[in-house]
Amino acid sequence: MGKTARGINLNRDKLLLKGISVKIRKAKNALRQIGYNAANVSAKEFYDYMTGEIFSKDKTTLLDVLGNEFLMVHELVEMSELKRMWRTIDKKVIIDSPKTVIYEAHFKAIELELEYAMFKKDYFWAKIRLKQHKESVLEDDPNLPEILKPRSKEIFNRFSNLVKKHNKRSM
Numbered sequence: 001m002g003k004t005a006r007g008i009n010l011n012r013d014k015l016l017l018k019g020i021s022v023k024i025r026k027a028k029n030a031l032r033q034i035g036y037n038a039a040n041v042s043a044k045e046f047y048d049y050m051t052g053e054i055f056s057k058d059k060t061t062l063l064d065v066l067g068n069e070f071l072m073v074h075e076l077v078e079m080s081e082l083k084r085m086w087r088t089i090d091k092k093v094i095i096d097s098p099k100t101v102i103y104e105a106h107f108k109a110i111e112l113e114l115e116y117a118m119f120k121k122d123y124f125w126a127k128i129r130l131k132q133h134k135e136s137v138l139e140d141d142p143n144l145p146e147i148l149k150p151r152s153k154e155i156f157n158r159f160s161n162l163v164k165k166h167n168k169r170s171m
């Protein structure tokens with residue numbers, strides 16, 4: 001690559017990392033409103049985590065996440081929980097960590113994401129994510145450790161009931 005092209009890419013990376021920092025700060029504030037203290041996650045860690053290797057067929061991209069406050073909240077919680085379980089956030093953390101660790105972080109993340117959706121009264125988003133959780137985790141996930149199945153069901157039932165209650169109220 002020539003000098004100019006490289007320079008342009010460097011600027012683009014800088015801008016991207018700057019953009020990620022801003023979004024992390026926003027997600028952190030959002031989480032504070034529902035009583036969760038996120039760990040310090042750098043833009044570089046966030047970038048590596050979102051573009052690293054995975055074992056599932058999840059196709060969510062970095063840009064999808066940056067464009068959605070609920071997904072931002074989700075990923076930030078996930079990384080925070082992994083850090084608290086002493087994992088290093090890099091491109092290989094998902095494939096190098098025990099499945100129980102990954103799923104525990106993911107379940108905490110979906111829980112906080114749903115709590116935040118309820119807090120923002122976005123029941124539509126909560127419904128979509130519950131449906132995805134049901135189809136991709138509860139019903140069809142060969143990677144989910146047996147020991148965590150009850151937890152995954154409990155999350156589904158608890159939040160489905162909350163959403164249902166709201167739907168009744170609004171009728």
Ligand SMILES: [Zn+2]
Binds near residue numbers: 105106107109
């Ligand atoms: Zn997750």
